[in-house]
Amino acid sequence: MFSRRDFLRSGLAAAGSLAAGRRLFAGQFIHPPLGVQLYTVRRQAEADLPSVLKQIRAIGYEQVETYWNVYTHPANELRQMILDAGLTAPSGHFDYQGLPAKLDYAQELGVSFVICPLLPEKLRNTLDDFRRAADQFNNWGERTRSLGMRFGFHNHNYEFRQLGGTTGFDVLLDRTDPELVCFEMDCYWVAQAGQDPVATLEKLGRRVSMLHLKDRRGRFPHHRS
Numbered sequence: 001m002f003s004r005r006d007f008l009r010s011g012l013a014a015a016g017s018l019a020a021g022r023r024l025f026a027g028q029f030i031h032p033p034l035g036v037q038l039y040t041v042r043r044q045a046e047a048d049l050p051s052v053l054k055q056i057r058a059i060g061y062e063q064v065e066t067y068w069n070v071y072t073h074p075a076n077e078l079r080q081m082i083l084d085a086g087l088t089a090p091s092g093h094f095d096y097q098g099l100p101a102k103l104d105y106a107q108e109l110g111v112s113f114v115i116c117p118l119l120p121e122k123l124r125n126t127l128d129d130f131r132r133a134a135d136q137f138n139n140w141g142e143r144t145r146s147l148g149m150r151f152g153f154h155n156h157n158y159e160f161r162q163l164g165g166t167t168g169f170d171v172l173l174d175r176t177d178p179e180l181v182c183f184e185m186d187c188y189w190v191a192q193a194g195q196d197p198v199a200t201l202e203k204l205g206r207r208v209s210m211l212h213l214k215d216r217r218g219r220f221p222h223h224r225s
Helices: 004-015 038-047 049-058 075-084 099-109 127-146 168-175 187-192 197-207
Strands: 035-037 063-066 088-093 113-116 150-154 181-186 208-212
Touching: 035 038, 038 049, 038 063, 049 075, 075 088, 075 099, 088 099, 099 113, 099 127, 113 127, 113 181, 113 208, 127 150, 127 168, 127 181, 150 208, 181 187, 181 197, 187 197, 187 208, 197 208
Parallel strands: 035 063, 063 088, 088 113, 113 150, 150 181, 181 208
Antiparallel strands: none
16 A cells, blocks of 8 residues: 555655745755644534644644635634634635635635645546636736735646547646646546656646545546546
């Protein structure tokens, strides 16, 4: 089984830098900040967020990544809740639908990265769909940068389906401006798509600003949609 430790040791050197800018010199691994995507504990977070945040810090995590259902709290209140727990929130997931309307909220929350977690189903079927999404990402990247943040995209496995000799993911990668759009690479979903996460990380290099890591059985299964 390919463990998180194995992946980090073999793959992070290719990324150059992660989240808060920690670097790797001469192949030596330097521990990057570790965080929890709050969606992982969504039932508990939506029931009692302050308590969950404190428990996350107590077990050793340094950061959290926010998601849409905790945005029922005003941004300044949510930010203070996170700080009171001894954590920081460098990034947040914001739905594709209505994302521009959340940019001011994200800025007040204090995140450095505004991440689109998923494309709507109607934008996953053709290369033109992915081209339209890429153009939208460039636009959002401009707007996000003007507010002092960065825009990024979080992958699943559907982006890696073959479409006309290429993939939607390659369209997103090639058509987006590296100065405006970064990637939050989800290693679990890369593996679910039948790809090697280490090879994918090497390919993306500095386009990757953050990683998502999840436990899974096996190595690289056949592609699933």
